[in-house]
Amino acid sequence: MEVVQVPFGEPWTMSDIVTEAPLNRHVSWQGLEHDVTPTGEFFCRNHNDFPEPPAILDWAGHPLTPAELAAMSQVEYLVTLECAGNGRTEFKPVPKGTPWGIRGLSTGRFRGVAVETLLREFPPSSEAKHVIFRGADRGEDGLYERSLTFDEIGRHRALVALEMNGKALPLQHGAPFRLIVPHYYAMTSVKWLCQAEYSPTASVGYYQIEDYLVDYQDGTPIRPATLMRPKSILVSPAEGETVRGIVSIHGKVWSGESHVSGVELELRGAGADRLLVARLGDDLGPFAWRSFHAEVQLAPGSYSVTSFCLTDQERQPKKARWNAQGYENNSAHRVAFQVG
Ligand code: MTE
Numbered sequence: 001m002e003v004v005q006v007p008f009g010e011p012w013t014m015s016d017i018v019t020e021a022p023l024n025r026h027v028s029w030q031g032l033e034h035d036v037t038p039t040g041e042f043f044c045r046n047h048n049d050f051p052e053p054p055a056i057l058d059w060a061g062h063p064l065t066p067a068e069l070a071a072m073s074q075v076e077y078l079v080t081l082e083c084a085g086n087g088r089t090e091f092k093p094v095p096k097g098t099p100w101g102i103r104g105l106s107t108g109r110f111r112g113v114a115v116e117t118l119l120r121e122f123p124p125s126s127e128a129k130h131v132i133f134r135g136a137d138r139g140e141d142g143l144y145e146r147s148l149t150f151d152e153i154g155r156h157r158a159l160v161a162l163e164m165n166g167k168a169l170p171l172q173h174g175a176p177f178r179l180i181v182p183h184y185y186a187m188t189s190v191k192w193l194c195q196a197e198y199s200p201t202a203s204v205g206y207y208q209i210e211d212y213l214v215d216y217q218d219g220t221p222i223r224p225a226t227l228m229r230p231k232s233i234l235v236s237p238a239e240g241e242t243v244r245g246i247v248s249i250h251g252k253v254w255s256g257e258s259h260v261s262g263v264e265l266e267l268r269g270a271g272a273d274r275l276l277v278a279r280l281g282d283d284l285g286p287f288a289w290r291s292f293h294a295e296v297q298l299a300p301g302s303y304s305v306t307s308f309c310l311t312d313q314e315r316q317p318k319k320a321r322w323n324a325q326g327y328e329n330n331s332a333h334r335v336a337f338q339v340g
Pocket of ligand 1: 042043045084124134136172175186188191205
């Protein structure tokens with residue numbers, strides 16, 4: 001099997017790599033079997049080369065070391081991170097941008113200090129309305145920075161993470177500190193966090209005002225990508241697989257802020273078209289995906305299955321709307337398979 005050696009951890013199979021420099025990789029299919037993605041399998045999205053990890057975090061003028069942050073009260077939760085460009089190459093025509101397939105997401109256990117705790121400890125002035133979060137990496141589009149309003153920070157329980165899956169954050173995921181913003185597409189979760197500035201206005205950095213915009217180019221106002229759209233991915237059966245005996249259909253389902261209420265599976269083929277309702281796996285908390293499962297006995301033949309996330313408000317669309325930067329592609333995932 002072709003592998004690529006990265007400057008840390010395990011070698012990765014080439015099939016998961018999206019681009020080698022800067023390094024972008026999908027979660028492996030195997031990694032999608034777990035509720036919590038093992039760190040070595042976690043998808044990775046970088047705009048620039050890895051920077052030197054910052055020694056301190058400048059929090060509104062207060063220098064904080066990792067030890068000082070670790071001594072503050074900690075929160076821990078499971079959070080699903082999905083890249084806003086996940087699924088870009090499934091749009092036709094394929095929009096320009098990093099050519100993500102459908103595995104630009106993972107779920108980690110993140111532990112650190114709630115941003116609200118830091119806001120209480122270091123109170124902003126009355127003019128401040130936003131926090132601008134800066135990463136230590138820089139490329140031709142400037143420093144990586146994103147901002148959030150105080151309201152967004154509280155509503156989505158953003159945290160400054162020091163640990164991922166029970167260990168110190170590894171370099172590729174933003175050591176020694178990163179922002180984690182549950183519910184939002186993961187471009188907001190700034191890695192290698194080196195500065196947080198209180199500001200009366202939002203960031204005017206490239207990644208805030210030029211990139212991560214959902215632009216339908218049909219007169220619809222351009223808007224920023226924020227909450228993850230309802231979505232699901234089928235992990236089994238695999239595309240083109242021949243299955244024998246009872247067919248096990250399973251995958252992962254998630255949505256931004258809205259509650260996932262179920263998963264529908266549209267099964268077609270061999271005169272057996274039907275709609276199945278999947279069972280949901282364990283509830284992993286308000287910020288994480290859930291697994292779903294169904295078993296079905298089918299006569300030999302060719303089939304396809306398509307999964308749809310259901311939330312309190314909507315059903316995942318069969319086909320998401322194309323947009324110029326290729327964001328928010330939550331088209332339903334369809335897999336063709338054979339029963340032997
Ligand atoms: N933070 C910095 N400093 N630089 C980056 O390039 N990429 C963002 C976000 N934070 C990025 C960043 C994007 S687009 C995504 S999808 C997530 O990090 C990916 O997080 P991961 O690599 O830990 O999976």
